[in-house]
Amino acid sequence: MKERKDRFMTLLMSTERDGIIKTMQMLERIGFFKAPASSKFHLNYEGGLLEHSLNVFDMAMDIREVLIKRTPDIEEKLPVDSVIIAALLHDVCKADFYKPAMKKQKNKDGQWEEVKGYDVDYGQFPFGHGEKSVIVLMKNGLKLTTEEALAIRWHMQAWDIPMQSAEAKGNFNKAKELTPLVSLLIAADGLASHVLEG
Numbered sequence: 001m002k003e004r005k006d007r008f009m010t011l012l013m014s015t016e017r018d019g020i021i022k023t024m025q026m027l028e029r030i031g032f033f034k035a036p037a038s039s040k041f042h043l044n045y046e047g048g049l050l051e052h053s054l055n056v057f058d059m060a061m062d063i064r065e066v067l068i069k070r071t072p073d074i075e076e077k078l079p080v081d082s083v084i085i086a087a088l089l090h091d092v093c094k095a096d097f098y099k100p101a102m103k104k105q106k107n108k109d110g111q112w113e114e115v116k117g118y119d120v121d122y123g124q125f126p127f128g129h130g131e132k133s134v135i136v137l138m139k140n141g142l143k144l145t146t147e148e149a150l151a152i153r154w155h156m157q158a159w160d161i162p163m164q165s166a167e168a169k170g171n172f173n174k175a176k177e178l179t180p181l182v183s184l185l186i187a188a189d190g191l192a193s194h195v196l197e198g
């Protein structure tokens, strides 16, 4: 856990972005490093969100490398500091919404038992998912680029888009056109959540 946290901090610091130190202090304050990544799915234990964020970063850098091999021009559209910021901070919204709770779950013998889990409480700042991450980061003084903000805003497209209005779908399609960072983050998050951590 300590090694993961150190790696996370070192990566963020390497961006030298305005507001990054305040961001790290804020993450500590809101419980980011202790939060799980989900209530009952991937990495639903203390520190899971930190682990997930690093998995998304590693996956995003691997995909970026493949993309650059095939399309060298794309490198300048996917700067490493933007991949670090988008991947490590996309789920900041989750840091304060899981509350520890006992959950009923069937064990391998088919018997119900109580296990430690989490309830979700959106009460702190019910602003959406990607939207909340962007607002929390910006409100706290992190200077996100437009591309990073778009990638973080739209990273949940698989869940969000079917329910959205035509206008929202239009915005999402435009965001993908404007920067490959949107598609990169969606792919890395999906592969980390459902394949690596599934």
Ligand SMILES: [Fe+2]
Pocket (backbone or CB within 6 Å): 090, 091, 129, 155, 156
């Ligand atoms: Fe997310």
Ligand SMILES: [Fe+2]
Pocket (backbone or CB within 6 Å): 052, 056, 090, 091, 189, 193
């Ligand atoms: Fe995620």
